[in-house]
Structures are given as C-alpha cells and as structure tokens.
Amino acid sequence: MEAFWIILVGSLIAVSCALLGSYLILRKMAMVGDAISHAVLPGIVIAYLLSGSRETLPMLIGAAILGVLTTVLIELFSKKANLQMDASIGITFTWLFAIGIILISLFAGQVDLDQDCVLYGEIAYVPLDLWITDSGYNLGPRTVWIASGLLLLLLLFIWKGYKGLFITTFNEEFAKALGIGVAFWHYALMGAVSLTTVVSFESVGAILVVAFLIVPPATAYLITNELKKMLFLSSIFGIISAIGGYYLAVLINGSIAGAIASIAGLLFLIVWVITLIRKRQPI
Amino acid sequence: MKNNILLTLIITALFSCKMEQKQTTGKIESIVCTTGMLGDAVRNVVSSDVKVITLMGPGVDPHLYKATQGDLKALTDADVIVYNGLHLEGKMGDIFEKLEDRKIIIAASDGINKEELINNSEFKGAQDPHIWFDVKLWSTAVKHISTELAKQVTDSVANEIKANAKKYTDQLLELDKAVFSNLNALDSNKKVLITAHDAFSYFGRAYNFQVKGLQGISTTSEYGLKDVSDMVNFIVDRKIKAVFVESSVSKKSIEAVVEGCIAKDHNVLIGGYLFSDAMGEYGTPEGTYIGMVKHNVKMIVTGLK
Numbered sequence: 140m141e142a143f144w145i146i147l148v149g150s151l152i153a154v155s156c157a158l159l160g161s162y163l164i165l166r167k168m169a170m171v172g173d174a175i176s177h178a179v180l181p182g183i184v185i186a187y188l189l190s191g192s193r194e195t196l197p198m199l200i201g202a203a204i205l206g207v208l209t210t211v212l213i214e215l216f217s218k219k220a221n222l223q224m225d226a227s228i229g230i231t232f233t234w235l236f237a238i239g240i241i242l243i244s245l246f247a248g249q250v251d252l253d254q255d256c257v258l259y260g261e262i263a264y265v266p267l268d269l270w271i272t273d274s275g276y277n278l279g280p281r282t283v284w285i286a287s288g289l290l291l292l293l294l295l296f297i298w299k300g301y302k303g304l305f306i307t308t309f310n311e312e313f314a315k316a317l318g319i320g321v322a323f324w325h326y327a328l329m330g331a332v333s334l335t336t337v338v339s340f341e342s343v344g345a346i347l348v349v350a351f352l353i354v355p356p357a358t359a360y361l362i363t364n365e366l367k368k369m370l371f372l373s374s375i376f377g378i379i380s381a382i383g384g385y386y387l388a389v390l391i392n393g394s395i396a397g398a399i400a401s402i403a404g405l406l407f408l409i410v411w412v413i414t415l416i417r418k419r420q421p422i
Numbered sequence: 423m424k425n426n427i428l429l430t431l432i433i434t435a436l437f438s439c440k441m442e443q444k445q446t447t448g449k450i451e452s453i454v455c456t457t458g459m460l461g462d463a464v465r466n467v468v469s470s471d472v473k474v475i476t477l478m479g480p481g482v483d484p485h486l487y488k489a490t491q492g493d494l495k496a497l498t499d500a501d502v503i504v505y506n507g508l509h510l511e512g513k514m515g516d517i518f519e520k521l522e523d524r525k526i527i528i529a530a531s532d533g534i535n536k537e538e539l540i541n542n543s544e545f546k547g548a549q550d551p552h553i554w555f556d557v558k559l560w561s562t563a564v565k566h567i568s569t570e571l572a573k574q575v576t577d578s579v580a581n582e583i584k585a586n587a588k589k590y591t592d593q594l595l596e597l598d599k600a601v602f603s604n605l606n607a608l609d610s611n612k613k614v615l616i617t618a619h620d621a622f623s624y625f626g627r628a629y630n631f632q633v634k635g636l637q638g639i640s641t642t643s644e645y646g647l648k649d650v651s652d653m654v655n656f657i658v659d660r661k662i663k664a665v666f667v668e669s670s671v672s673k674k675s676i677e678a679v680v681e682g683c684i685a686k687d688h689n690v691l692i693g694g695y696l697f698s699d700a701m702g703e704y705g706t707p708e709g710t711y712i713g714m715v716k717h718n719v720k721m722i723v724t725g726l727k
Contacts (some may be wrong), residue, residue, distance in 0.1 A: 141498060193509065195516065244646065249543035249620065251551070256485065256512030263489040264517050267497060271523070279613055385491075392492040 141266040144280050146385050148265045149347075149399060151286035152339050152376025155293050156351035157359075159332050161369050164356045167224050171210065171329075172352035174232035175252070175336045178209040178346040180239025183251050183258055188246055193257045199341055202258055206333030209235060214325060254345065262343040282342040289338055296331055297370075302327060306367060330419050343396065350400035351377055358407045361414050376406055430709055450526075450575055454500040456511050457484060458701035460530060462711045464504055465726055466590040467568045467583050476499070480703045481669055482668075484510050494506035500525065502574070507531035508539070508551035509653045515628050533566020534559060540623045552698070557601055557715060561594035575661030577643055598628075601719050605629050612726050616657065616665040618676050621698040645675050654682035657690055664725030669700060695726025 156172075163169050179202035186201025187193060209231055216227035232329040243252055260282070270281040279283070297304065306314040307324040314321050359372035383406075384399025391398070452473040455461040461476030468474065475496045478487050484506075491508070497503065505511055505518055507529035518527050531553055538559060539549040555561045568587030572580035605613070613631045615622055620635030636645045636653055657665070657679070665680065667673035676692065682688040696718045702708025708717045 141494065172520050187545075192547065195513075246495070247543065247545070247548075249541075249550075250545055250548040251485070251509055251512070257511070258513075260513060261489055263491065263494040264514065267517050268520060332651075388491040394488045395491055395494075397488075 142389075143383060144266045145262055145395060146382050148280065148282050148286050148343065148380045149262060149381030149385065150285070151290050152348065153355065153381050154374040155286070155290045156339065156348060157327070157355045157373035157377040158293055158297060158370055159335055160352040160356035161359065161366070161373050162308055162328055163332065163352065164360060165366070166370075168213075168228070169353045169357075170225065170228050171213065171332055172336050172349045174213070174228050175206045175209050175333060176340065178232040178235035179205045179340075180236050180254060181205060181242055181335065182208075182239075183254060184239050184242040184252060186245060187250070187252055187257075188242075193252070193345060195258075195341065196205075198257050199337065202254075202337045202340070203333065206236065206337045207330060210326075210329035212335055215330065221349050245310065254340070259340050259344045260342050262357060262399075265343070268420060270407050274381060285338060285342055289335060293331060293335065296327070300324065300327065306331055308366075346400055347396040351380075351401050354400070354407055355380065355405040358403075358410050361407075361410050376403070380406060439664045447518045450501045450571065450579075452496075452500050453502040453504060453571075455503075456505040456514070457699070458709075459560075459711050459714075460504050460506060462701070463486075463530075463560075463567060463590070464571075467564070467586040468571065468580055469579070469586075474495045478700060480700055480709065482700050484699050485512070489514070495637050502526040502528065502571065504528045504530065506551055506552070506553070510551035526570075528567055528570045530563040530567055530609050533563045533569075540627065542620070542623060550623050551621075552621045552624055554711070556623055556628035557594055557598040558628065559624060560711075561591045561598070564594065565591055593712065597715060601715065602629060604723055605631070605720050607723060608726055609621060611660075612663075614662050614726075615722060616653065616662065616676075616679075617696065617698070618668055618697075621668065636679065642726065650675075650678050650682060653679050654686065657683050658686050660690040661688070662726070663689060666696045666721065666725065668698040669695050669702070691725065694721040696721055 160169070160172075163171055180204030182201035182203075183198050184201075185350060186197040190197040212231045212235075213224075213227050216222045216230060217224050220227070222230070243250075265280050265282050268281050272278060303314075303319055303324045304327075306317065306319055307321050311321055314324075315345045336348055336352070339351075354375035356369065356373040358376045359369045362372060363369050380399050380403035383402040385395060387393075387402055388395040388398035433463065446700050450468070450472060452475065453464055454477065455464050456477050458476055458478065458480065461474055465474045477489070477493050477496070478484055492581045503518055503521065503525055505515060505527070506529070508531045509515060509516060511518070515529075518529075520528055531549075531551070534553060534563075539553070541549045553563060565587060572583045572587075575583070586639050610630070613629075615626065615631050615633045617633070617635050619637040620633075622633040622635070625631060626633035634653065634656070636649055656662075665676055680690055680692060697708060697714045701711065701714045703716070707713035
C-alpha cells in the first residue's frame with residue numbers, strides 16, 4: 140500500500156509539473172522552479188516573524204506570496220530592464236534568498252528556520268500523513284488529495300486557456316497583433332507555476348519538483364515539436380520516472396526523491412542517445 | 423487524462439476505510455528512534471529481543487537527514503516511535519504528532535519541565551532542542567520515555583523496563599557527577615566553550631560554562647565576517663587555549679577563527695572533535711551516549727587546561 144501511495148503522489152505531481160514545465164521550457168524559463176525554491180525563504184521568515192509559529196499553513200502562505208512576487212520580479216526585470224530571461228531569473232532569486240538569510244541573521248538566528256525544516260516535505264512520509272475524518276474514517280494520504288486537486292485545477296486551466304497559452308508561447312508578436320493579452324497569459328501561467336511549485340514543495344520536497352519541471356519536458360522536446368504531443372509525452376516520462384524511481388529506491392534503500400530524479404535523468408539520456416542514433420541512420 | 427484522475431479518485435475512495443484502532447496487545451516488538459542518543463537510551467531500558475532502530479546514524483546532522491525507503495518501512499512497521507521534539511526533527515516531528523492516534527509516539531522533550539527548557543530567542547515555542555547535553559536533564563527525559571513505554575506493556579515487562587530505567591538513569595546521574603568534578607579541574611575563567619554552531623547551551627547552563635557558537639542554532643544561517651572577528655577578539659582577550667569542532671558540522675568556520683587568532687599572535691588550538699548532534703560509530707565507546715559525553719568532557723578538559 141505504501142508503494143501505491145508514493146507512486147500515485149509522485150505521478151500526480153509529475154504530471155502537474157510536466158505540463159507546466161513544457162510551457163516553461165518553450166518560453167526559455169526552465170529555471171523558474173529552482174528560483175522559486177530559493178526565493179521563498181524571506182516569505183517563510185516573515186511569516187514566522189508575524190505568526191510566531193512554524194506550522195505548515197503560515198509557512199505555505201508566506202512561501203506562496205513570495206513565489207508570485209518572484210515571477211513578477213523576473214518579468215519586470217526582463218521586460219522593463221531589457222535583461223535576458225536567465226539573467227533576470229538569476230538576479231531575482233539570489234537577491235530574495237539573500238534577503239531571507241539576512242532576515243534570519245537579524246531576527247531569528249536562534250531559531251531553526253529554513254525551507255528544509257519548515258516547508259519542504261518528503262515523499263517518503265506520504266503514506267504516514269493520513270487524512271482521517273472526525274468520525275474516524277481514513278481517507279488516505281493528505282497529499283494524494285492535495286496533488287489531485289492541484290492537477291485538476293491545472294488541467295482545467297490548460298484546457299480552457301490552451302489557445303491563449305499556445306499563441307503567447309510561440310509567437311508573442313502575432314498574439315499582440317491579434318489583441319490577445321500577452322501579459323495576462325504570462326501572469327496566469329506564472330501564477331500557476333508559483334502555486335504548483337510551492338504546494339508541491341510542501342508535499343514532496345524541492346529537488347523532486349525542480350526535476351519534474353525540467354527533465355521530463357526536456358526529454359519530450361527531444362522527440363517532438365508539437366505542443367500537444369509534448370504535454371502528453373512529458374507526462375508519460377514523469378510517470379515512468381515516479382514508478383521506476385520508487386523501485387530503484389527500494390533496491391538501493393536510498394532516498395526516494397533522489398532515485399526518482401535519477402531515473403528522470405537516465406530517461407533523458409536514453410532518449411537523447413536514441414535520437415542521435417536515428418539521426419545518423421539515413422546517411 | 424481527466425478520466426485517469428477520476429479513476430484515481432474513485433480508487434482512493436475505495437481504499438479509504440475505517441481506521442484500525444491503535445493496537446493495545448501489550449507487546450512491543452519494534453521501536454524506531456530518531457537520534458542516536460534516543461536509540462541508545464531505549465536500547466538500555468527495553469529487553470534485548472525488542473528491535474530498536476535508529477534513523478539518524480553516526481555523523482548525521484539531523485538538519486540534513488533525508489529519509490530512505492527503508493526508513494519509511496521501519497516507521498510504518500514500528501509499534502513505537504521515540505523522537506526528541508522541540509523541532510529537532512523539523513517537519514518529520516509534525517508527521518509524528520499526526521500519527522499519535524495510530525501508533526505510540528513518545529517525545530523525549532515532553533518529560534522535561536517547560537521552565538527548564540532554554541529559549542535563546544524572543545519567540546515563544548522556539549526552545550533549544552539540544553537537551554541531551556545536560557546529563558541530569560537528559561536522565562529525566564529518559565525516565566519519561568521509560569514510563570511511557572511501561573504504560574503500554576504487561577505488568578511483568580513494565581517492571582523489567584522500570585528496573586532497567588532505574589539502573590540506566592542511576593548511571594546517568596553518576597556520569598553527571600563525574601562530568602562536574604572533571605570540569606571543576608579547570609579554573610572558572612577557563613570555562614569557555616567555543617564551537618561552530620550553538621548546540622551547547624544546556625551544557626553551559628548545567629556545568630557553569632560560558633558557551634559561544636559562531637553560527638546560530640540553524641546551520642543554514644551563515645556566519646558573518648563580524649562574527650569571526652568578534653570571536654577572534656574574544657579569544658585573544660580571554661587568552662583561550664582551544665576551540666572545538668563538531669562531528670556533524672563543517673569545520674571550515676572554526677578554522678577561519680583559528681587563523682584569525684594566529685594572525686594576532688595568539689596560538690589557539692582546535693581542541694578536537696566534539697559529538698554534538700550525532701554520536702560516534704557503532705561499536706566504539708563514543709557510539710553510546712555515556713561514551714560520547716565522556717569523550718566530549720575529556721576533549722574539553724585537555725584542550726582548555
């Protein structure tokens with residue numbers, strides 16, 4: 140049963156991240172997830188200073204606000220200051236992370252406070268953290284519900300906004316000419332990314348989320364240039380990584396998140412080698 | 423895709439079932455402990471046929487601990503989970519609190535009076551979790567663990583646990599006295615303990631030591647240049663002979679302090695490794711709580727003399 144829950148949560152998060160990650164890669168913003176994982180630190184510290192508690196809820200709210208702020212700042216630097224996307228991502232998250240470190244040194248040096256110990260979850264604890272109703276019914280792991288709710292929201296968002304996301308991702312100028320709100324779709328996507336990453340950090344930890352956001356979509360991008368196929372394939376690669384990674388972790392008695400991320404990397408390598416071989420053959 | 427999700431939800435609903443009640447068979451077969459200190463204490467009070475598993479092995483900083491698949495299995499199979507509490511285990515501690523209606527969960531720090539906990543910050547609920555450095559205080563925590571364990575088992579086993587606990591806590595109290603008299607060999611102006619991170623507050627209070635850490639409690643907060651130069655000035659002024667590194671924390675920061683002192687013509691030594699958040703290797707004397715405390719005290723006395 141534990142295996143089932145872990146693989147299920149892993150797969151749900153994998154699909155959510157793969158869908159968003161596909162758009163991020165196409166927009167050359169793949170490192171946004173990693174940036175958010177660092178940039179939430181000041182949010183956590185401020186939430187702690189205000190609430191005085193290290194409970195999950197205030198931490199999550201603080202982190203979510205900073206997640207959105209991160210994406211807003213990235214956009215601001217790249218549009219208004221004409222910086223390259225990677226540079227503006229780099230500036231934003233190092234700056235925010237540094238502010239977080241300074242806040243800890245100033246106000247909370249004697250409190251054990253960082254993302255690792257108050258926000259990031261661990262996929263291994265998924266089967267332990269059950270949702271039990273007051274009448275004593277076991278509804279399964281809490282994170283399964285969170286991850287399914289998140290995925291449903293995302294699917295709805297991508298289904299309803301497919302056209303807008305599509306045009307603004309591939310041809311911004313054309314979208315502008317058509318009168319489509321480029322800024323609106325950008326912020327909608329970035330809002331979805333902040334929400335997804337922060338909630339997923341709390342469920343399964345940061346490394347796994349960053350890996351899921353980048354590696355499966357990058358693998359799919361090796362094979363296809365069609366957005367729909369890419370969304371589908373990256374989800375499949377994400378799910379394969381979750382399943383394979385779990386059993387690798389069982390085999391080596393290692394960290395589950397680490398094993399899943401390794402399998403995702405391995406899949407990328409295999410697919411890459413296959414595409415290289417196939418390119419050579421016609422000659 | 424949407425059908426898959428629906429299917430998932432249906433499966434989830436099918437698997438949800440009435441909670442199994444907490445087992446009260448009166449038999450404890452396996453106990454999982456988070457830190458080495460807890461594992462050692464529990465090993466000493468339960469009979470040898472009980473399986474005692476320690477999650478954070480030698481040299482593991484609780485801060486950086488990552489659960490493996492095997493750890494998860496140990497946790498789900500365990501009858502009892504013993505943890506330190508006071509946020510030492512981070513988010514894992516939150517999970518344990520939620521497990522309380524399914525398993526027997528014991529937090530060692532619950533056995534200690536709130537007034538005796540040290541809080542160096544101005545925030546409520548941010549007490550220092552390093553309670554094991556005050557041997558006497560630790561013995562009350564051990565006593566709490568054994569009383570809670572004894573409640574869960576049949577009378578004969580409970581008596582065995584209580585007898586073992588008495589024996590072990592007596593050893594701890596004796597150790598406490600020994601630590602006291604050994605440390606009293608030092609002049610009171612030499613009783614200054616300088617380490618990389620602030621883990622020794624309880625030690626300082628119990629044995630009249632002034633303790634100074636370069637970093638705060640959290641190992642994430644970086645030490646600043648001013649921290650280093652303040653520390654160097656302090657060491658030179660007080661003519662302190664040795665500073666200490668911890669087995670589970672990087673020694674780079676402390677080396678910076680030593681170099682700073684040498685530049686000011688004050689020769690300060692690294693007085694050796696102290697075990698702070700983790701104990702020594704299994705099978706060595708430092709792999710037990712008593713051995714670890716003795717090692718630390720020996721290092722401190724020889725370093726500062």
